[in-house]
Amino acid sequence: MGNDEGWPAGLEARPIEKDDAAAWAELLAAKEKVDAEGENYNADDLLEELADPSLDAARDSIGVWSGEQMVAYGVVRAPDEVVDVHRVRTEGTVHPEWRGRGIGSVLVPWLNRRAAELHQERQPGAVGEINTGAIETNTSALDLLTGFGFERCRYFFSMERDLAKPVEVPPVPEGLRLVAFSPAYDETLRVAHNEVFMDHWGSSPKSPESWKTWFTGSRAFRPALAYLVMDGDEVVAYTLGYEYVADTEATGIREVYVGQVGTKRSHRGRGLAAVALAKVMAEAAADGFQRASLGVDAENPTGALGLYERLGYTTKNTWITHRLPLG
Structure with a gap:
């Protein structure tokens, strides 16, 4: 995949693999220290997520790297069945020390494109939408989503x-x-x-x-x-x-x-x-x-x-x- 998606200079993007679990866990730990979402993961947790039979990690995941450090990631998931709307869910983050460099502005379009492809592959006849979430205190993430045309639709309490x-x-x-x-x-x-x-x-x-x-x-x-x-x-x-x-x-x-x-x-x-x-x-x-x-x-x-x-x-x-x- 390399850098043909418009990632900032010096970064490389590729699908997330099993050997990346430790680096992925380090990225999420750094995110938690700043975003305080109350969610923590170790490498085994992430290996379990990659083992999900419904996830094609080669196509539905992306890790963004600076050398040996994962500085951002994204994952796209689709439900087993459709009830009313085919809600394709996306998730991702940028390492706090790497924010403000335009990575999120490339990551969100990548996730949106893959979500659209997944919708067409699995449920082309159904009404479809992308769903993604952010904690209300992460104002930069909320602003990023709004800038790409997302609208708020549901609130959840932890x-x-x-x-x-x-x-x-x-x-x-x-x-x-x-x-x-x-x-x-x-x-x-x-x-x-x-x-x-x-x-x-x-x-x-x-x-x-x-x-x-x-x-x-x-x-x-x-x-x-x-x-x-x-x-x-x-x-x-x-x-x-x-x-x-x-x-x-x-x-x-x-x-x-x-x-x-x-x-x-x-x-x-x-x-x-x-x-x-x-x-x-x-x-x-x-x-x-x-x-x-x-x-x-x-x-x-x-x-x-x-x-x-x-x-x-x-x-x-x-x-x-x-x-x-x-x-």
């Missing part, structure tokens, strides 16, 4: 809760059972998740392959911190917890990240999500976790924000998703 405060687990309604996750429930859980998130903005059904990659097959997934509410053999509510070792190493705080919380429409209004979530929090506290965190759509139609606030979560920061129509 929330956290100190587990030193007692966690009360509500009683399970009569006729239902609260059970710990086991692989025997995995496919039933995936189907339930797809149904639960059908009416959530930006969500699309997860295939068995992507479910294994990003959910219960993830290195960070903790089966002991995952609980399901059962109605007979049916999963009707659930909470899944994850632990990111790189976060603990960077912050010194052991945190359970609540990746998914949901209740089937047929069983909403009975407090089942609160039962499963509180149980996960209580088990995490008993196991020595110091904090719980999660992310929530500010306009979540199920009232999730209120649930989290009642359980003691407070907002740490706000992320803004931007959109750019395709075609």
Whole structure:
């Protein structure tokens, strides 16, 4: 790929490979020190991302290099299926010490072009758009996106809760059972998740392959911190917890990240999500976790924000998703 894309002099761009994971992790660590997004990655985390079967890293990723240092990166991802809009997601950053040199002004068009190509390859008949996000405090990133025609379309809150405060687990309604996750429930859980998130903005059904990659097959997934509410053999509510070792190493705080919380429409209004979530929090506290965190759509139609606030979560920061129509 070289420097035929207009990168500043002295820089080289090429797809990200497995051997680049350590340099990629160094770039993200430098970004976190300045942008304070609360996200940390080690090389193993990034190798797992490159192993995603739906990612063609040779075409959908780019690393920008100054010698042996990765000074910027970008990745493009597309969903398994389309519900309403084919939302192709892009991500990327420039090393803080290399900002202000025009790298982002080349990186964003590269990501946009690849996103458009991916849309045409996978879902040419669907309405398409690019989605990308930035924390609200990163004003330079927000200005860059606006300059390329992106518009704000959705707000998400990152929330956290100190587990030193007692966690009360509500009683399970009569006729239902609260059970710990086991692989025997995995496919039933995936189907339930797809149904639960059908009416959530930006969500699309997860295939068995992507479910294994990003959910219960993830290195960070903790089966002991995952609980399901059962109605007979049916999963009707659930909470899944994850632990990111790189976060603990960077912050010194052991945190359970609540990746998914949901209740089937047929069983909403009975407090089942609160039962499963509180149980996960209580088990995490008993196991020595110091904090719980999660992310929530500010306009979540199920009232999730209120649930989290009642359980003691407070907002740490706000992320803004931007959109750019395709075609």
